[in-house]
Amino acid sequence: MEFLINLVLLLFLSAVTVAIIGVRNLFAVVVLGGAYSFLMATLLIAMDAVDVGMTEAAVGAGVSTVLLLSALHLTKTDEAPARHSNVLPIALSVLTGLVLVYGTWDLPRYGDSDTPMNTHVGAEYLERSIPETTVPNVVTSVLASYRGYDTLGETAVIFTAGIGVLMLLKGRRRREDEKEEDRS
Amino acid sequence: MTMFTVAALALLVSLGLVLVRVIKGPTIFDRVIAGNSVGTLSVLLLAVIGYVFGRPEFIDLAITYALLNVIGTIAVLKFFRYGDLGASEDEAGS
Known part of the structure:
Protein backbone atom coordinates (compact mmCIF):
# COMPACT_ATOMS: atom_id res chain seq x y z
CA MET A 1 0.00 0.00 0.00
CA ALA A 80 7.64 34.84 -24.79
CA PRO A 81 8.47 32.20 -27.42
CA ALA A 82 12.05 30.97 -27.20
CA ARG A 83 14.51 32.82 -29.41
CA HIS A 84 17.14 30.10 -29.38
CA SER A 85 16.93 26.38 -29.96
CA ASN A 86 16.00 24.29 -26.91
CA VAL A 87 18.37 21.44 -27.69
CA LEU A 88 21.33 22.61 -25.57
CA PRO A 89 19.31 23.34 -22.37
CA ILE A 90 17.46 20.02 -22.66
CA ALA A 91 20.71 18.13 -23.20
CA LEU A 92 22.25 19.88 -20.19
CA SER A 93 19.23 19.06 -17.99
CA VAL A 94 19.24 15.41 -19.04
CA LEU A 95 22.98 15.23 -18.43
CA THR A 96 22.63 16.78 -14.94
CA GLY A 97 19.79 14.35 -14.20
CA LEU A 98 21.93 11.40 -15.26
CA VAL A 99 24.81 12.58 -13.07
CA LEU A 100 22.42 12.87 -10.10
CA VAL A 101 21.03 9.37 -10.75
CA TYR A 102 24.62 8.12 -10.93
CA GLY A 103 25.19 9.78 -7.54
CA THR A 104 22.32 7.80 -5.99
CA TRP A 105 24.12 4.52 -6.79
CA ASP A 106 26.44 5.09 -3.85
CA LEU A 107 23.60 5.91 -1.44
CA PRO A 108 22.45 3.15 0.93
CA ARG A 109 19.09 1.59 0.08
CA TYR A 110 15.96 3.24 1.55
CA GLY A 111 15.40 1.80 5.05
CA ASP A 112 18.69 -0.14 5.14
CA SER A 113 19.60 -0.92 8.78
CA ASP A 114 23.36 -1.37 8.25
CA THR A 115 24.16 2.25 7.36
CA PRO A 116 26.13 4.62 9.62
CA MET A 117 23.03 6.73 10.25
CA ASN A 118 21.30 3.71 11.78
CA THR A 119 24.28 2.12 13.56
CA HIS A 120 25.99 5.24 14.99
CA VAL A 121 24.04 7.60 17.30
CA GLY A 122 20.59 7.10 15.72
CA ALA A 123 19.68 4.15 17.91
CA GLU A 124 20.55 6.05 21.05
CA TYR A 125 18.36 9.01 20.05
CA LEU A 126 15.48 6.63 19.28
CA GLU A 127 15.85 5.06 22.72
CA ARG A 128 16.34 8.20 24.79
CA SER A 129 14.45 11.00 23.09
CA ILE A 130 10.89 10.05 24.07
CA PRO A 131 11.55 9.43 27.80
CA GLU A 132 13.82 12.50 28.01
CA THR A 133 11.87 15.06 26.00
CA THR A 134 8.35 13.51 25.68
CA VAL A 135 8.22 14.83 22.09
CA PRO A 136 6.41 12.17 19.98
CA ASN A 137 8.53 12.81 16.84
CA VAL A 138 12.23 11.99 17.21
CA VAL A 139 13.42 14.33 14.43
CA THR A 140 11.52 17.20 16.02
CA SER A 141 12.97 16.37 19.44
CA VAL A 142 16.51 16.50 18.02
CA LEU A 143 15.90 19.80 16.21
CA ALA A 144 14.00 21.59 18.96
CA SER A 145 15.47 20.06 22.11
CA TYR A 146 18.92 18.45 21.72
CA ARG A 147 19.98 21.08 19.19
CA GLY A 148 17.76 23.75 20.67
CA TYR A 149 20.44 26.49 20.82
CA ASP A 150 21.45 25.77 17.22
CA THR A 151 17.85 26.10 16.04
CA LEU A 152 17.41 29.25 18.15
CA GLY A 153 20.45 30.78 16.42
CA GLU A 154 19.10 29.89 12.97
CA THR A 155 15.73 31.39 13.82
CA ALA A 156 17.43 34.59 15.06
CA VAL A 157 19.37 34.88 11.78
CA ILE A 158 16.22 34.47 9.67
CA PHE A 159 14.28 36.88 11.88
CA THR A 160 17.03 39.52 11.53
CA ALA A 161 17.06 39.05 7.75
CA GLY A 162 13.28 39.52 7.68
CA ILE A 163 13.51 42.74 9.71
CA GLY A 164 16.25 44.01 7.40
CA VAL A 165 14.16 43.41 4.28
CA LEU A 166 11.12 45.06 5.87
CA MET A 167 13.20 48.15 6.81
CA LEU A 168 14.59 48.43 3.27
CA LEU A 169 11.10 48.21 1.73
CA LYS A 170 9.66 50.65 4.25
CA GLY A 171 12.37 53.24 3.62
CA ARG A 172 11.75 53.05 -0.14
CA ARG A 173 7.99 53.44 0.24
CA ARG A 174 8.36 56.48 2.52
CA ARG A 175 10.65 58.20 0.00
CA GLU A 176 8.08 57.64 -2.74
CA ASP A 177 5.37 59.14 -0.51
CA GLU A 178 7.50 62.24 0.11
CA LYS A 179 8.04 62.69 -3.63
CA GLU A 180 4.30 62.62 -4.21
CA GLU A 181 3.76 65.23 -1.48
CA ASP A 182 6.34 67.55 -3.10
CA ARG A 183 4.51 67.32 -6.40
CA SER A 184 1.09 68.18 -4.97
CA MET B 1 -8.47 -4.33 2.67
CA THR B 2 -9.58 -2.01 5.37
CA MET B 3 -11.92 0.91 4.97
CA PHE B 4 -9.00 3.37 5.12
CA THR B 5 -7.13 1.63 2.32
CA VAL B 6 -10.18 1.89 0.07
CA ALA B 7 -10.57 5.55 1.02
CA ALA B 8 -6.90 6.22 0.20
CA LEU B 9 -7.27 4.56 -3.21
CA ALA B 10 -10.42 6.58 -3.94
CA LEU B 11 -8.60 9.78 -2.96
CA LEU B 12 -5.69 8.93 -5.27
CA VAL B 13 -8.11 8.40 -8.16
CA SER B 14 -9.87 11.72 -7.52
CA LEU B 15 -6.46 13.44 -7.18
CA GLY B 16 -5.67 12.10 -10.67
CA LEU B 17 -8.94 13.43 -12.08
CA VAL B 18 -8.37 16.87 -10.55
CA LEU B 19 -4.79 16.94 -11.84
CA VAL B 20 -6.10 16.38 -15.37
CA ARG B 21 -8.12 19.58 -14.93
CA VAL B 22 -5.12 21.49 -13.53
CA ILE B 23 -2.97 20.46 -16.48
CA LYS B 24 -5.50 20.78 -19.30
CA GLY B 25 -7.23 23.97 -18.17
CA PRO B 26 -8.66 25.31 -20.46
CA THR B 27 -9.44 28.56 -18.59
CA ILE B 28 -7.46 29.93 -15.66
CA PHE B 29 -10.43 29.61 -13.32
CA ASP B 30 -10.54 25.85 -13.97
CA ARG B 31 -6.91 25.73 -12.96
CA VAL B 32 -7.36 27.83 -9.80
CA ILE B 33 -10.28 25.72 -8.56
CA ALA B 34 -8.54 22.47 -9.49
CA GLY B 35 -5.32 23.66 -7.80
CA ASN B 36 -7.30 24.41 -4.66
CA SER B 37 -8.87 20.94 -4.89
CA VAL B 38 -5.39 19.38 -5.13
CA GLY B 39 -4.59 21.04 -1.80
CA THR B 40 -7.84 19.83 -0.23
CA LEU B 41 -7.35 16.28 -1.51
CA SER B 42 -3.75 16.27 -0.22
CA VAL B 43 -5.09 17.23 3.22
CA LEU B 44 -7.62 14.37 3.11
CA LEU B 45 -5.03 11.94 1.77
CA LEU B 46 -2.64 12.84 4.60
CA ALA B 47 -5.33 12.30 7.21
CA VAL B 48 -6.24 8.91 5.71
CA ILE B 49 -2.59 7.84 5.19
CA GLY B 50 -2.03 8.35 8.92
CA TYR B 51 -4.62 5.65 9.65
CA VAL B 52 -3.44 3.36 6.83
CA PHE B 53 0.12 3.41 8.26
CA GLY B 54 -1.16 3.15 11.83
CA ARG B 55 0.01 6.61 12.94
CA PRO B 56 -2.93 9.03 13.24
CA GLU B 57 -0.59 11.86 14.40
CA PHE B 58 -0.49 12.99 10.77
CA ILE B 59 -3.84 14.71 11.36
CA ASP B 60 -2.09 17.73 12.93
CA LEU B 61 -0.06 18.17 9.73
CA ALA B 62 -3.19 17.83 7.61
CA ILE B 63 -4.76 20.74 9.51
CA THR B 64 -1.67 22.91 8.95
CA TYR B 65 -1.83 22.08 5.24
CA ALA B 66 -5.43 23.21 5.12
CA LEU B 67 -4.40 26.60 6.55
CA LEU B 68 -1.59 27.00 3.98
CA ASN B 69 -3.95 26.08 1.17
CA VAL B 70 -6.26 28.94 2.18
CA ILE B 71 -3.36 31.45 2.08
CA GLY B 72 -2.31 30.35 -1.42
CA THR B 73 -5.83 30.50 -2.82
CA ILE B 74 -6.53 33.92 -1.27
CA ALA B 75 -3.29 35.24 -2.82
CA VAL B 76 -4.28 33.92 -6.26
CA LEU B 77 -7.80 35.36 -6.04
CA LYS B 78 -6.58 38.74 -4.76
CA PHE B 79 -4.14 38.91 -7.65
CA PHE B 80 -7.04 38.24 -10.00
CA ARG B 81 -9.31 40.88 -8.50
CA TYR B 82 -6.79 43.73 -8.16
CA GLY B 83 -3.85 42.62 -10.33
CA ASP B 84 -1.58 43.40 -7.36
CA LEU B 85 -1.04 41.75 -4.00
CA GLY B 86 -0.31 45.04 -2.25
CA ALA B 87 -3.69 46.60 -3.04
CA SER B 88 -5.73 47.66 -0.02
CA GLU B 89 -9.52 47.80 0.25
CA ASP B 90 -9.73 51.60 -0.13
CA GLU B 91 -8.05 51.47 -3.54
CA ALA B 92 -10.42 48.74 -4.66
CA GLY B 93 -13.37 51.12 -4.72
CA SER B 94 -11.74 53.66 -7.01
Whole structure:
Protein backbone atom coordinates (compact mmCIF):
# COMPACT_ATOMS: atom_id res chain seq x y z
CA MET A 1 0.00 0.00 0.00
CA GLU A 2 2.81 2.40 0.96
CA PHE A 3 4.63 1.52 -2.24
CA LEU A 4 1.49 2.09 -4.33
CA ILE A 5 0.82 5.52 -2.77
CA ASN A 6 4.44 6.61 -3.32
CA LEU A 7 4.39 5.35 -6.89
CA VAL A 8 1.15 7.12 -7.81
CA LEU A 9 2.29 10.38 -6.16
CA LEU A 10 5.60 10.24 -8.08
CA LEU A 11 3.72 9.66 -11.36
CA PHE A 12 1.49 12.67 -10.61
CA LEU A 13 4.61 14.75 -9.86
CA SER A 14 6.20 13.89 -13.19
CA ALA A 15 2.95 14.67 -15.03
CA VAL A 16 2.75 18.10 -13.36
CA THR A 17 6.42 18.77 -14.14
CA VAL A 18 5.92 18.03 -17.84
CA ALA A 19 2.86 20.29 -17.80
CA ILE A 20 4.84 23.13 -16.18
CA ILE A 21 7.39 22.91 -18.99
CA GLY A 22 4.71 22.85 -21.69
CA VAL A 23 2.32 25.57 -20.48
CA ARG A 24 3.03 29.06 -21.85
CA ASN A 25 0.69 31.00 -19.52
CA LEU A 26 2.74 32.01 -16.47
CA PHE A 27 -0.30 32.35 -14.22
CA ALA A 28 -1.15 28.70 -14.93
CA VAL A 29 2.47 27.82 -14.14
CA VAL A 30 2.12 29.44 -10.69
CA VAL A 31 -1.04 27.39 -9.98
CA LEU A 32 0.68 24.23 -11.25
CA GLY A 33 3.65 25.02 -9.01
CA GLY A 34 1.34 25.19 -6.00
CA ALA A 35 -0.19 21.82 -6.93
CA TYR A 36 3.34 20.40 -7.35
CA SER A 37 4.35 21.58 -3.88
CA PHE A 38 1.29 20.03 -2.25
CA LEU A 39 1.93 16.67 -3.98
CA MET A 40 5.61 16.83 -3.06
CA ALA A 41 4.84 17.62 0.58
CA THR A 42 2.35 14.74 0.74
CA LEU A 43 4.96 12.39 -0.71
CA LEU A 44 7.59 13.58 1.78
CA ILE A 45 5.27 13.02 4.73
CA ALA A 46 4.24 9.59 3.36
CA MET A 47 7.99 8.78 3.37
CA ASP A 48 8.25 9.91 7.04
CA ALA A 49 10.18 13.15 6.44
CA VAL A 50 7.64 15.20 8.38
CA ASP A 51 9.79 18.29 8.94
CA VAL A 52 10.86 18.51 5.29
CA GLY A 53 7.25 18.00 4.23
CA MET A 54 6.08 20.88 6.40
CA THR A 55 8.80 23.16 5.02
CA GLU A 56 7.86 22.23 1.46
CA ALA A 57 4.19 22.99 2.14
CA ALA A 58 4.92 26.31 3.86
CA VAL A 59 7.59 27.57 1.44
CA GLY A 60 6.50 25.89 -1.81
CA ALA A 61 2.73 26.12 -1.63
CA GLY A 62 2.45 29.15 0.64
CA VAL A 63 5.20 31.73 0.28
CA SER A 64 6.40 30.84 -3.24
CA THR A 65 2.90 31.23 -4.70
CA VAL A 66 2.60 34.69 -3.16
CA LEU A 67 6.11 35.76 -4.25
CA LEU A 68 5.66 34.45 -7.81
CA LEU A 69 2.32 36.23 -8.11
CA SER A 70 3.94 39.49 -6.92
CA ALA A 71 6.63 39.01 -9.56
CA LEU A 72 3.96 38.28 -12.17
CA HIS A 73 2.47 41.71 -11.43
CA LEU A 74 5.69 43.27 -12.79
CA THR A 75 5.78 41.29 -16.03
CA LYS A 76 3.50 39.88 -18.72
CA THR A 77 1.40 36.80 -17.99
CA ASP A 78 2.42 34.96 -21.15
CA GLU A 79 5.85 33.49 -21.72
CA ALA A 80 7.64 34.84 -24.79
CA PRO A 81 8.47 32.20 -27.42
CA ALA A 82 12.05 30.97 -27.20
CA ARG A 83 14.51 32.82 -29.41
CA HIS A 84 17.14 30.10 -29.38
CA SER A 85 16.93 26.38 -29.96
CA ASN A 86 16.00 24.29 -26.91
CA VAL A 87 18.37 21.44 -27.69
CA LEU A 88 21.33 22.61 -25.57
CA PRO A 89 19.31 23.34 -22.37
CA ILE A 90 17.46 20.02 -22.66
CA ALA A 91 20.71 18.13 -23.20
CA LEU A 92 22.25 19.88 -20.19
CA SER A 93 19.23 19.06 -17.99
CA VAL A 94 19.24 15.41 -19.04
CA LEU A 95 22.98 15.23 -18.43
CA THR A 96 22.63 16.78 -14.94
CA GLY A 97 19.79 14.35 -14.20
CA LEU A 98 21.93 11.40 -15.26
CA VAL A 99 24.81 12.58 -13.07
CA LEU A 100 22.42 12.87 -10.10
CA VAL A 101 21.03 9.37 -10.75
CA TYR A 102 24.62 8.12 -10.93
CA GLY A 103 25.19 9.78 -7.54
CA THR A 104 22.32 7.80 -5.99
CA TRP A 105 24.12 4.52 -6.79
CA ASP A 106 26.44 5.09 -3.85
CA LEU A 107 23.60 5.91 -1.44
CA PRO A 108 22.45 3.15 0.93
CA ARG A 109 19.09 1.59 0.08
CA TYR A 110 15.96 3.24 1.55
CA GLY A 111 15.40 1.80 5.05
CA ASP A 112 18.69 -0.14 5.14
CA SER A 113 19.60 -0.92 8.78
CA ASP A 114 23.36 -1.37 8.25
CA THR A 115 24.16 2.25 7.36
CA PRO A 116 26.13 4.62 9.62
CA MET A 117 23.03 6.73 10.25
CA ASN A 118 21.30 3.71 11.78
CA THR A 119 24.28 2.12 13.56
CA HIS A 120 25.99 5.24 14.99
CA VAL A 121 24.04 7.60 17.30
CA GLY A 122 20.59 7.10 15.72
CA ALA A 123 19.68 4.15 17.91
CA GLU A 124 20.55 6.05 21.05
CA TYR A 125 18.36 9.01 20.05
CA LEU A 126 15.48 6.63 19.28
CA GLU A 127 15.85 5.06 22.72
CA ARG A 128 16.34 8.20 24.79
CA SER A 129 14.45 11.00 23.09
CA ILE A 130 10.89 10.05 24.07
CA PRO A 131 11.55 9.43 27.80
CA GLU A 132 13.82 12.50 28.01
CA THR A 133 11.87 15.06 26.00
CA THR A 134 8.35 13.51 25.68
CA VAL A 135 8.22 14.83 22.09
CA PRO A 136 6.41 12.17 19.98
CA ASN A 137 8.53 12.81 16.84
CA VAL A 138 12.23 11.99 17.21
CA VAL A 139 13.42 14.33 14.43
CA THR A 140 11.52 17.20 16.02
CA SER A 141 12.97 16.37 19.44
CA VAL A 142 16.51 16.50 18.02
CA LEU A 143 15.90 19.80 16.21
CA ALA A 144 14.00 21.59 18.96
CA SER A 145 15.47 20.06 22.11
CA TYR A 146 18.92 18.45 21.72
CA ARG A 147 19.98 21.08 19.19
CA GLY A 148 17.76 23.75 20.67
CA TYR A 149 20.44 26.49 20.82
CA ASP A 150 21.45 25.77 17.22
CA THR A 151 17.85 26.10 16.04
CA LEU A 152 17.41 29.25 18.15
CA GLY A 153 20.45 30.78 16.42
CA GLU A 154 19.10 29.89 12.97
CA THR A 155 15.73 31.39 13.82
CA ALA A 156 17.43 34.59 15.06
CA VAL A 157 19.37 34.88 11.78
CA ILE A 158 16.22 34.47 9.67
CA PHE A 159 14.28 36.88 11.88
CA THR A 160 17.03 39.52 11.53
CA ALA A 161 17.06 39.05 7.75
CA GLY A 162 13.28 39.52 7.68
CA ILE A 163 13.51 42.74 9.71
CA GLY A 164 16.25 44.01 7.40
CA VAL A 165 14.16 43.41 4.28
CA LEU A 166 11.12 45.06 5.87
CA MET A 167 13.20 48.15 6.81
CA LEU A 168 14.59 48.43 3.27
CA LEU A 169 11.10 48.21 1.73
CA LYS A 170 9.66 50.65 4.25
CA GLY A 171 12.37 53.24 3.62
CA ARG A 172 11.75 53.05 -0.14
CA ARG A 173 7.99 53.44 0.24
CA ARG A 174 8.36 56.48 2.52
CA ARG A 175 10.65 58.20 0.00
CA GLU A 176 8.08 57.64 -2.74
CA ASP A 177 5.37 59.14 -0.51
CA GLU A 178 7.50 62.24 0.11
CA LYS A 179 8.04 62.69 -3.63
CA GLU A 180 4.30 62.62 -4.21
CA GLU A 181 3.76 65.23 -1.48
CA ASP A 182 6.34 67.55 -3.10
CA ARG A 183 4.51 67.32 -6.40
CA SER A 184 1.09 68.18 -4.97
CA MET B 1 -8.47 -4.33 2.67
CA THR B 2 -9.58 -2.01 5.37
CA MET B 3 -11.92 0.91 4.97
CA PHE B 4 -9.00 3.37 5.12
CA THR B 5 -7.13 1.63 2.32
CA VAL B 6 -10.18 1.89 0.07
CA ALA B 7 -10.57 5.55 1.02
CA ALA B 8 -6.90 6.22 0.20
CA LEU B 9 -7.27 4.56 -3.21
CA ALA B 10 -10.42 6.58 -3.94
CA LEU B 11 -8.60 9.78 -2.96
CA LEU B 12 -5.69 8.93 -5.27
CA VAL B 13 -8.11 8.40 -8.16
CA SER B 14 -9.87 11.72 -7.52
CA LEU B 15 -6.46 13.44 -7.18
CA GLY B 16 -5.67 12.10 -10.67
CA LEU B 17 -8.94 13.43 -12.08
CA VAL B 18 -8.37 16.87 -10.55
CA LEU B 19 -4.79 16.94 -11.84
CA VAL B 20 -6.10 16.38 -15.37
CA ARG B 21 -8.12 19.58 -14.93
CA VAL B 22 -5.12 21.49 -13.53
CA ILE B 23 -2.97 20.46 -16.48
CA LYS B 24 -5.50 20.78 -19.30
CA GLY B 25 -7.23 23.97 -18.17
CA PRO B 26 -8.66 25.31 -20.46
CA THR B 27 -9.44 28.56 -18.59
CA ILE B 28 -7.46 29.93 -15.66
CA PHE B 29 -10.43 29.61 -13.32
CA ASP B 30 -10.54 25.85 -13.97
CA ARG B 31 -6.91 25.73 -12.96
CA VAL B 32 -7.36 27.83 -9.80
CA ILE B 33 -10.28 25.72 -8.56
CA ALA B 34 -8.54 22.47 -9.49
CA GLY B 35 -5.32 23.66 -7.80
CA ASN B 36 -7.30 24.41 -4.66
CA SER B 37 -8.87 20.94 -4.89
CA VAL B 38 -5.39 19.38 -5.13
CA GLY B 39 -4.59 21.04 -1.80
CA THR B 40 -7.84 19.83 -0.23
CA LEU B 41 -7.35 16.28 -1.51
CA SER B 42 -3.75 16.27 -0.22
CA VAL B 43 -5.09 17.23 3.22
CA LEU B 44 -7.62 14.37 3.11
CA LEU B 45 -5.03 11.94 1.77
CA LEU B 46 -2.64 12.84 4.60
CA ALA B 47 -5.33 12.30 7.21
CA VAL B 48 -6.24 8.91 5.71
CA ILE B 49 -2.59 7.84 5.19
CA GLY B 50 -2.03 8.35 8.92
CA TYR B 51 -4.62 5.65 9.65
CA VAL B 52 -3.44 3.36 6.83
CA PHE B 53 0.12 3.41 8.26
CA GLY B 54 -1.16 3.15 11.83
CA ARG B 55 0.01 6.61 12.94
CA PRO B 56 -2.93 9.03 13.24
CA GLU B 57 -0.59 11.86 14.40
CA PHE B 58 -0.49 12.99 10.77
CA ILE B 59 -3.84 14.71 11.36
CA ASP B 60 -2.09 17.73 12.93
CA LEU B 61 -0.06 18.17 9.73
CA ALA B 62 -3.19 17.83 7.61
CA ILE B 63 -4.76 20.74 9.51
CA THR B 64 -1.67 22.91 8.95
CA TYR B 65 -1.83 22.08 5.24
CA ALA B 66 -5.43 23.21 5.12
CA LEU B 67 -4.40 26.60 6.55
CA LEU B 68 -1.59 27.00 3.98
CA ASN B 69 -3.95 26.08 1.17
CA VAL B 70 -6.26 28.94 2.18
CA ILE B 71 -3.36 31.45 2.08
CA GLY B 72 -2.31 30.35 -1.42
CA THR B 73 -5.83 30.50 -2.82
CA ILE B 74 -6.53 33.92 -1.27
CA ALA B 75 -3.29 35.24 -2.82
CA VAL B 76 -4.28 33.92 -6.26
CA LEU B 77 -7.80 35.36 -6.04
CA LYS B 78 -6.58 38.74 -4.76
CA PHE B 79 -4.14 38.91 -7.65
CA PHE B 80 -7.04 38.24 -10.00
CA ARG B 81 -9.31 40.88 -8.50
CA TYR B 82 -6.79 43.73 -8.16
CA GLY B 83 -3.85 42.62 -10.33
CA ASP B 84 -1.58 43.40 -7.36
CA LEU B 85 -1.04 41.75 -4.00
CA GLY B 86 -0.31 45.04 -2.25
CA ALA B 87 -3.69 46.60 -3.04
CA SER B 88 -5.73 47.66 -0.02
CA GLU B 89 -9.52 47.80 0.25
CA ASP B 90 -9.73 51.60 -0.13
CA GLU B 91 -8.05 51.47 -3.54
CA ALA B 92 -10.42 48.74 -4.66
CA GLY B 93 -13.37 51.12 -4.72
CA SER B 94 -11.74 53.66 -7.01
